[in-house]
Amino acid sequence: MFKKKNDVFFTTLEAMADTILEGVLYFQQNVSKIADVAIFARDMKEFESKCDRHVHTILTELNKTFITPIERDDIMKLTTSLDDVLDGIEACASRFEMYAITEPDEFVTLFADIILRSAQQIKRAIYLLSEKKLLAMREPSIQINELENQADDLLRVSVKSLFANVKDPIELIKRKEIYERLEQTTDYCEDVANTLETIIMRNS
Numbered sequence: 153m154f155k156k157k158n159d160v161f162f163t164t165l166e167a168m169a170d171t172i173l174e175g176v177l178y179f180q181q182n183v184s185k186i187a188d189v190a191i192f193a194r195d196m197k198e199f200e201s202k203c204d205r206h207v208h209t210i211l212t213e214l215n216k217t218f219i220t221p222i223e224r225d226d227i228m229k230l231t232t233s234l235d236d237v238l239d240g241i242e243a244c245a246s247r248f249e250m251y252a253i254t255e256p257d258e259f260v261t262l263f264a265d266i267i268l269r270s271a272q273q274i275k276r277a278i279y280l281l282s283e284k285k286l287l288a289m290r291e292p293s294i295q296i297n298e299l300e301n302q303a304d305d306l307l308r309v310s311v312k313s314l315f316a317n318v319k320d321p322i323e324l325i326k327r328k329e330i331y332e333r334l335e336q337t338t339d340y341c342e343d344v345a346n347t348l349e350t351i352i353m354r355n356s
Contacts, residue, residue, distance in 0.1 A: 161217075161220065164209045165278050166278055171206065173275045175238050176238075179241050180265065189248050193246050196246070197242060200242035204235070229347045229350075234344055237271070240333065240340045241267060247329060247333065266303050267303075267337055269295075277289045277345075290352060
């Protein structure tokens with residue numbers, strides 16, 4: 153039986169996927185109209201802390217559970233890669249506060265849209281994993297890879313635009329770092345997809 157005793161792993165992974173989507177949605181809805189950067193950064197930190205608590209639950213359960221529903225390594229890798237996604241987006245939010253950035257930025261908005269779509273696919277895939285619909289996980293996994301490719305293209309366009317249009321070197325450095333961190337967050341989403349692919353291969 154896939155669940156029962158091992159339910160805690162799947163319910164906690166689902167809770168992580170839910171928290172990621174909540175956090176990314178908050179980022180996406182607020183990043184283009186930040187009223188208070190300190191509140192924005194603080195709220196994002198709360199999502200990240202909530203995700204850390206789920207990680208702690210999984211580590212505690214792994215330490216006391218002899219038989220796990222899927223390979224221990226896969227649970228560990230999946231947990232870490234999910235945690236990285238929220239860590240990545242929280243690190244971006246903290247830069248808005250550190251650099252006192254409040255003006256809307258069309259490229260940040262576009263990155264946020266891509267990360268939101270990735271988070272939606274991550275949630276879809278994790279819920280399919282809980283239902284042991286392994287082959288169905290392939291589609292969201294492919295979507296995440298495609299979104300990461302879009303983010304790569306967007307990074308090239310955004311950095312090119314930055315160097316063409318921004319004359320203040322400090323502003324340029326700040327914006328470039330934020331673009332790169334946002335793109336890196338889509339890499340973390342892709343790590344989740346790659347881990348899911350490994351789980352599909354090992355268990356189907």
